[in-house]
Amino acid sequence: MEACRIGKEKALQFGASEVEVYGRSIKEVESFLERNDIKLGKSHSHAILGIRVFKEMAMGFASLNELTVDHIEKAVRDALKIAGMTPRDENNILPRKSSSIIHDGLYDQAAEGFGASDSLEVALEMLETTKSYDPRVTVDSGAFNSSIFDNVICTSSGIERSETISLFSWAIMGMATEGAEVSSFDYQVGSTHEVRGIHATAAARVFAENVVNSLGAKKIQSFTGGVILSPQALMELVLQTVVSSLRSDNVQKGRSKFKDRLGESVASESLTIRDDGTNPNGPGASSFDREGVSTSPIVLVDNGELKSLMFNTYTASKDGAESTGHATGSPRSSPSVGPSNIMIDPGEVSKEELISELEKGVLVTRFSGNTSAVSGDFSGVVKGGFLIERGEILHPIKETLVAGNVFDLLRNISAISKEREWMESALLPYIHVEGISIIGG
């Protein structure tokens, strides 16, 4: 906070009309996996300060990691210099001070004592889980990370907030090999704010199951049919485009299909999408956003109807609206707009029922392809997928493409599962969509 205050004072002293200083310090230990073995241990701590200034309604930004008074002064001058060249914009304003509530569940004191040995132990358990599951599994790489973040903000509009967040996260990726056959690549990730929420071995087991199950994949014939998207495939294929379209900046600039659609139906009635930065189960949770505005739950799509967009202070000012607490980004860039924890409401059927009710189609575990966030056109390869006929999973598939449009897909959702899984900072179900073009190899 001290460095933030120095930055604020210097900026005002050197001629800024408004200033925001956002700082983040990180203390982390990490164990990396590679080739079924421990690869490297890492521990370090560092801090970064981002200074945003407005001068005659023009914006400039600078960031630094050497937090001496001299360096802070130089960064302030850099930010002011660039503000002297950029266009004036009446929406360049800072939010006013609001509440200073700190949400529970984002910091676990036990994280302070979580050291390199603990991190190594979890990484070894992840390896052991895959090894004992099946010797054909190869962990190409993986990691277990324990971090403590201190986020601090101080602005000329009166905001002074700080928060400590602990986060444990893990990732594991690789494939299974049998003779000359190499399976599809798979990766699993997870995270928690609390030591007791560390379930890295569960992710390792899912990874091992997925790669082993995808051995023996066969090519299939092309057809148009049903597709069940796993939470991971839903994230890769659909979510990025939907999130991009729900960003107010993209809507304002004509980069979103949701432009002028507020209050209209944009998806199947079964689809409700929320964002909740207060949910401690998601890694995207925080008490305040990148501008110091408190986070709060919001419904974006309600039973298929477009209800709200995500705003930061700039885009809200442009639309005469209030910030929804969706200023995002690191201290190394000026605030952008984005989600915290995106959540799709669960449906009423089980994942098993989704499969058993599918006449002919494909279960997509992962999607690797291109989706245009603007048009929604997608085309890509099914990874770790399975052919389903008459409600039965027949066999894993390979060299199979799916193509279509995300916005059409949203309207064609016919069922959503009860089960949901966290995929990074998104809580997602399995969904069933009909009428997808499936192209065999």
Added chain:
Amino acid sequence: MAPSPSFLLKIIDQAHSQYAEARFHSRKFNEVRMGNGELEEARFTTLSGVGIRVLIDGAWGFSSSSSLDEENLLRSLKDASSIAKISSRGVANKILKLGDANLAKGKFTSSSGDSLDSHSTEEKVALVREIEKLARSKSPVVKSAICSYREIIDEKIIVTSDGAAAELHDMKPEFRITAIASEKGEVVSASESSGVTGGWKRLFEKRSPEEMAERAADIASRLIGASQPKGERATVILDPAMVGLISHEAIGHTVEADFVLSGSVVKDKMGEKVASELVTLLDSGPGSIKPGAGGTILVDDEGVIAQETVVIDSGVLSSYLHNRETAALFDVESTGNARAFEYTDEPLIRMRNTYIKPGDYRHDEMVKEVHHGYLLKGALGGQADANGEFMFGAQEAYLIENGEIGKLLRGVTISGQAFDTLSSVDAVGKDFGFEIGSGYCGKWQMAKVDGGGPHIRCETIVGGVTPS
């Protein structure tokens, strides 16, 4: 102020380790981005510090410090050492030695004339503003545009306990313009970009910013109303950007030695024919075939001179991409592929400039011989798998019928098995370009990479909405 190599050597001299390395890295990253006449980003950022890596009892430990004083650096060394010792308790296959390498000593500069510093920030801001506006003025359907200029200016000092001591200077500017066209609820986008290693002149050597804006606007407006292709296996002609992407994504990743050891599809294939004999594929640090590629490094982050590595020699697999650890396991020299993105990152095996060497076909000959197929231009990103399956998108796809280039299609993805695709190459063009230098590659951390080649003709699966 950068520390001297001798000061860093003095620090790592105190490591009781098999090997130690210290890397000072100071990075300036500046960016201006505008969209629809509004400023989206204008920033000067600096990030500097020292990353220290040690090898103790067969295990790696890494730590970093933003303070450059002796006390803090020794603390980082101690942290790296203690975490290496802890890790060694869990390492099954201890690292006994590191591979031989051509260690770098002295100063290395990969920037060219017309330094970025000699162009003022005012000029850069004004350029972005004008070009963004220009893109929107070119067509009534282009209602939105984004233009960005970025520059990465790096200064590094790398020392190792076995003799590397290199000082590096490097500049990598990038310029990108995206035009977004919309009509009757349909929205499409097209981008043009340049990313190089070197100065201002080199950034706009191939195309001026105005030409890029015109091209992006023209493509976006033509993509409106374009249909998608049938899904089919077909003959395709790939432009240098697509060739760069296939070389990087589909081949390059499978020959990274760490990935080979994990069981990539080319494990145990050294010396075997893996592609058409027309194909010679390299991953080059200096990118000497055409200086200034966006992934250029002269020295890697283990202090090893970056090689011009021939990965596939006339269709035969001839080398993997190595750091010093994997070089020892394969009993070869390091190819200089160990790269770290920032001072807080440890070096990993990464590509540099990955390309296919030109052949002897003229472009018009290549097209004329195609009865039915596609000409694909502009890489849209993609992904490859451990088994060599790849997929990536093309910004423009033109149908070729009876040797004639026809209508523009959109939303086209190609996929296949990488080595099958390279085995199907039956024509390699005379031309050459590095074309994906404004991109980054992610593998735990980012890396600036480039790729390219001539036009090539091969067979792949072409994806579209309607199954055949």
